Amino acid sequence: MTPPEIRQVIINILERIAPDEDLSDLDDSVAFREQMELDSMDFLDIVMELRKLYRVQIPESDYEQLASMNSTVEYLTPILKDTEV
Template sequence: MEREQVREHVLNIIADVALDDDVTTIDDAVALRDQLDLDSMDFLDIVMELKKRHKIEVPQEDYPQLASMNSCVEYLTPKFVALA
């Protein structure tokens, strides 16, 4: 799976979790929490949606890897590829 496809999957999940935020303006290099109104429960919802929709489990010690869109895509791309 291409990085752009992984990014789209993550954006779709964020859009469903952060209903009031405009995900089209996300700067991939900036921490998501600095750009969006995400609290810790929203973040956990994103992790749970990754598991529910794509069967990707993110261990708690890897949560920092999901800080920005760039780091999300970097971390998740191999996991999506493994599912293909």
């Protein structure tokens, strides 16, 4: 998967988790929690969706690397590079 494809996967997950949020003006460099009303359970839902969809195991110690879209895509790019969309 390419970084733009990974970004779209994250957008799709966010749309399911927070259907009332407007993601059209999402700033990729700002933490999700600063832009959206996400609680810790919503964040865990993102991690669980990635696990379910792509069998990605994200250790709890790495959760801070999933704070913003940019950091999430950067973290997932080497992990998902050989994965088909």
